[in-house]
Amino acid sequence: MKKDLSGIKIGRLEALYSTGKNKYGGYIWLCRCDCGNEHKVLGSDFNRGKIKSCGCLRKEIGNRNIKHGYNGTITYKSWQSMKDKGNTLDRIDNNRNYTPENCKWSTYEEQARNRITSKLSKSKVKIIKKFIKDNKNISEIANIFNVSRGTIYDIKKNRIWRNIE
Numbered sequence: 831m832k833k834d835l836s837g838i839k840i841g842r843l844e845a846l847y848s849t850g851k852n853k854y855g856g857y858i859w860l861c862r863c864d865c866g867n868e869h870k871v872l873g874s875d876f877n878r879g880k881i882k883s884c885g886c887l888r889k890e891i892g893n894r895n896i897k898h899g900y901n902g903t904i905t906y907k908s909w910q911s912m913k914d915k916g917n918t919l920d921r922i923d924n925n926r927n928y929t930p931e932n933c934k935w936s937t938y939e940e941q942a943r944n945r946i947t948s949k950l951s952k953s954k955v956k957i958i959k960k961f962i963k964d965n966k967n968i969s970e971i972a973n974i975f976n977v978s979r980g981t982i983y984d985i986k987k988n989r990i991w992r993n994i995e
């Protein structure tokens with residue numbers, strides 16, 4: 831059912847008019863943001879307060895955090911230098927986010943090994959190698975096996991799972 835949202839303001843967005851339905855039947859509303867941008871949102875998202883700006887709000891908060899050091903300029907720099915030395919940032923628990931307590935630095939190889947032990951098996955890699963041979967798209971293969979494109983690329987380049995034919 832179409833809810834009339836015109837004139838309603840949530841956060842920085844004011845709903846102007848509906849521009850029609852998306853492919854799932856949800857109404858799209860054109861909103862005007864306080865910053866002057868126009869922004870289309872799904873009516874239900876708008877209504878639940880899920881979207882409060884055209885994106886400018888998030889950007890401002892992000893900038894503020896950097897200024898105040900929450901994102902730690904120093905931390906970022908030290909990460910960068912670690913990265914330059916050939917290390918990559920890795921998660922201790924692959925099912926959790928990249929939060930400081932769940933991160934460790936590992937070499938490229940360690941990380942690759944970590945990725946494969948968590949998701950792939952010999953039989954899967956065999957199929958992946960066949961797909962690669964058949965020139966199947968890397969993203970597509972990654973999707974099928976629920977691994978990163980990097981993993982598929984590593985297999986393609988023979989960096990990991992070298993001895994599987």
Ligand SMILES: [Zn+2]
Pocket residue numbers: 842863864865866867883884885886887
């Ligand atoms: Zn805005």
